[in-house]
Amino acid sequence: VGRDTDHLSEREMVRGTVETVAENTVDGIIAPLFYGFIGGPPLAMAYKAINTLDSMLGYKNDKYLYLGWASARIDDLANYLPARITGLLFLFVSLFSPGGVKSTWNTIKTYAPLHPSPNSGIPEAAVAGLLKIQLGGSNYYGGIVSNRPLIGERQNELQIKHIYHSLYLMLAVTWSAWFLGFIITVFVT
Numbered sequence: 578v579g580r581d582t583d584h585l586s587e588r589e590m591v592r593g594t595v596e597t598v599a600e601n602t603v604d605g606i607i608a609p610l611f612y613g614f615i616g617g618p619p620l621a622m623a624y625k626a627i628n629t630l631d632s633m634l635g636y637k638n639d640k641y642l643y644l645g646w647a648s649a650r651i652d653d654l655a656n657y658l659p660a661r662i663t664g665l666l667f668l669f670v671s672l673f674s675p676g677g678v679k680s681t682w683n684t685i686k687t688y689a690p691l692h693p694s695p696n697s698g699i700p701e702a703a704v705a706g707l708l709k710i711q712l713g714g715s716n717y718y719g720g721i722v723s724n725r726p727l728i729g730e731r732q733n734e735l736q737i738k739h740i741y742h743s744l745y746l747m748l749a750v751t752w753s754a755w756f757l758g759f760i761i762t763v764f765v766t
Contacts, residue, residue: 581717608659614758660696667703681706691726705729
């Protein structure tokens with residue numbers, strides 16, 4: 578995670594991990610698959626270059642203000658469709674979860690727009706709805722507090738098991754995306 582980790586409680590470590598797994602379901606898996614399916618390895622690699630540039634320079638500080646701003650906006654644009662596809666895949670997976678489709682959809686609809694990122698709020702809200710947990714809150718970056726909106730309803734206290742559950746959800750969404758992409762590729766080409 579990008580946040581300061583020196584003084585995190587167990588609950589905050591779990592929250593940071595679950596938020597990272599949710600966000601990286603888009604950045605690290607679904608978006609590269611999406612671009613790979615529509616443009617092959619060159620487009621998937623171009624996406625990863627954009628995403629890596631954002632990860633390295635996309636900070637709101639004096640050193641990277643202009644270059645970081647540009648890389649963050651390009652990454653936002655590149656992740657626009659993959660984030661929404663991921664939200665739909667999480668909804669599909671929610672058919673088989675305790676959170677259910679209605680809870681997951683309501684959480685995405687209500688809380689995703691509150692996130693400072695136009696894309697990260699979707700998978701974070703979906704996972705919060707699926708697991709019936711609350712994400713968001715105060716984070717520290719370089720010793721400076723960043724207050725994020727709360728995402729989801731706290732029906733369950735965050736526990737280590739939620740890390741495993743978020744990983745299972747990521748895996749289910751990954752297989753769903755791969756299968757969907759394979760089917761579309763076979764029938765379109």
